[in-house]
Amino acid sequence: MASEVDHEEVSVLLRSLADSTRLRILAALIEQPRTLSEVTSLLSIDIESAFHQVRKLESAGLLVATPDAMVRFRADLSRLQRVAIQLAPPKRVGAAATSAEVDSRTRDVLRAFFDGPRLIALPVQRQKKELVLEELLRRIPAQAEYREPELNQMIAAIYDDFCSVRREWVMARYMVREQGVYRLTERGLSVLAN
Missing domain, CATH: 1.10.10 (Arc Repressor Mutant, subunit A)
Known part of the structure; x- marks a missing residue:
């Protein structure tokens, strides 16, 4: 039996993916976990912008911070996959x-x-x-x-x-x-x- 679509969750995910910088960050973090400074260096974006975009992706449930000595972020696409299945x-x-x-x-x-x-x-x-x-x-x-x-x-x-x-x-x-x-x-x- 298909689960009901959570329209608010879909809306949050789509809004979080509707920005080219956030998409680039997400793509970089699918490859491997990275620190914020690694992301800024790789994508040539400033630290404030990267921090802001990473927080948006994290609050949408698309990124998680690893509990290492140095905080690394990694993509977590399970929520996106679940929503795609619902839709x-x-x-x-x-x-x-x-x-x-x-x-x-x-x-x-x-x-x-x-x-x-x-x-x-x-x-x-x-x-x-x-x-x-x-x-x-x-x-x-x-x-x-x-x-x-x-x-x-x-x-x-x-x-x-x-x-x-x-x-x-x-x-x-x-x-x-x-x-x-x-x-x-x-x-x-x-x-x-x-």
């Missing part, structure tokens, strides 16, 4: 089932296990499970690496049992995990390339 008409999302070009058998499997943007359950049968795992991989933002908390949020927007999905991605060799950081393997990258 997607379930009928259209269900009909599309995937953005990738797939055969009719694959499309039928995905329709059986997805209810619009949400995964209903992980299949037991290995072939079907791999089709679903690959679809889940296509539905999260492509990044060089994922910290476990952010990966949990991305998966939770699609399926509540994020631990099982992470474990299955590693077991099926779509990702590797080292010290709480997940990286796509060659197999995982090939899914995103298709």
Whole structure:
């Protein structure tokens, strides 16, 4: 069942993204966490403007400050992803089932296990499970690496049992995990390339 759209949340997010400087800052922080001075240096903007724009992005829930000795900001797109899922008409999302070009058998499997943007359950049968795992991989933002908390949020927007999905991605060799950081393997990258 699709959740109701929170129009105020949508409005806040859209307003926060309606500024080119904020978009540039967000793009820089998707790549990796950075300090405010790193952002100003990278984007050639003054510190006051950067501080003001970072605060707006932070209050919109698009950035979080890391608890390091030196404060670094990182992009957190889970709220944006959740709103996008709320706005997607379930009928259209269900009909599309995937953005990738797939055969009719694959499309039928995905329709059986997805209810619009949400995964209903992980299949037991290995072939079907791999089709679903690959679809889940296509539905999260492509990044060089994922910290476990952010990966949990991305998966939770699609399926509540994020631990099982992470474990299955590693077991099926779509990702590797080292010290709480997940990286796509060659197999995982090939899914995103298709």
